[in-house]
Amino acid sequence: MNLYFEITYRCNAKCTFCDIRNINQPDMNIDTYVDFLEQARTLKDQGIISRISIILSGGEPVLHPLIEDFINIGKKYGRVTLVTNGLDPDRVLGLNNEPDIYEISFSEFENDDKIYGVEGAFKKKIKLLNTLINKNKMVIVRVTATKNSIEKIKHYANEYKKFNNVILFVVPVKNRENRPTIQQLQEINKLRNVFCENKCPAGKGFFCITSDGKVLSCFLTRRYLGVTLLEAINNGRNVKPFECEKDKEYIEGLINLKKKSVKKWEFTTVQKITSTQHLQ
Numbered sequence: 001m002n003l004y005f006e007i008t009y010r011c012n013a014k015c016t017f018c019d020i021r022n023i024n025q026p027d028m029n030i031d032t033y034v035d036f037l038e039q040a041r042t043l044k045d046q047g048i049i050s051r052i053s054i055i056l057s058g059g060e061p062v063l064h065p066l067i068e069d070f071i072n073i074g075k076k077y078g079r080v081t082l083v084t085n086g087l088d089p090d091r092v093l094g095l096n097n098e099p100d101i102y103e104i105s106f107s108e109f110e111n112d113d114k115i116y117g118v119e120g121a122f123k124k125k126i127k128l129l130n131t132l133i134n135k136n137k138m139v140i141v142r143v144t145a146t147k148n149s150i151e152k153i154k155h156y157a158n159e160y161k162k163f164n165n166v167i168l169f170v171v172p173v174k175n176r177e178n179r180p181t182i183q184q185l186q187e188i189n190k191l192r193n194v195f196c197e198n199k200c201p202a203g204k205g206f207f208c209i210t211s212d213g214k215v216l217s218c219f220l221t222r223r224y225l226g227v228t229l230l231e232a233i234n235n236g237r238n239v240k241p242f243e244c245e246k247d248k249e250y251i252e253g254l255i256n257l258k259k260k261s262v263k264k265w266e267f268t269t270v271q272k273i274t275s276t277q278h279l280q
Helices: 030-045 067-074 089-093 109-116 121-134 150-159 182-189 229-236 248-255 269-274
Strands: 002-006 053-057 079-084 101-106 138-145 166-172 194-196 206-209 224-226
Touching: 002 030, 030 067, 030 229, 053 067, 067 079, 089 121, 101 121, 109 121, 109 150, 121 138, 138 150, 138 182, 150 166, 150 182, 166 182, 182 194, 182 248, 206 229, 224 229
Parallel strands: 002 053, 002 206, 053 079, 079 101, 101 138, 138 166, 166 194
Antiparallel strands: none
């Protein structure tokens, strides 16, 4: 089971496409966090789930004043991934309690200054990425793919292909006019260090938990599933794959993207990514 905690809605980016900063809710408190982790542990003890993966997100999670505590506590229950926009590399690199995996969000690489509304955004992200790679940390580069960014994805996949501790995880943009074709996704999915989202885990093996303790199917569609994990699991059975995508033909194309063999990879995050469609 992958638990995606929105621990804060503070953000240091100014993305025009995102309204996360407009969510008027306080930061998640430790008690709420631990309560859901204990629920997950009980489900694991009962054999309902087989593992617990914790994903700390937001907003920008490193802006939460207790981020060190969230990481430290989470690691007592399972593997912890820190999702960051990379705009404050010094703060991320200065954490005393390190996550197991770092996930850095990119949109269109060199165009990220404009997209994120922050001067120097791309350089900051690359600085963080390269530093983490050189420190031999596990890193996911999450890229929002557009029809115009495929060549850039190929370029950076080639740039980092010699490293076994970094992968590019590609999610196509939802805008129909700008999204990549299935053929383009098939092309980049052949690259050894690129993985395209071809399974939608929303409401199945993936649950988004808001700062005030509501469980949603996904951070995109934000379908309400309940206030406990067991309730969310039961209600999640009604969530259809790729509910954020209305084009049935495109959905079928995503689902049919060729799968990769995990055995070729030393990077254990691949197991996490390729298994999120299951209730684990």
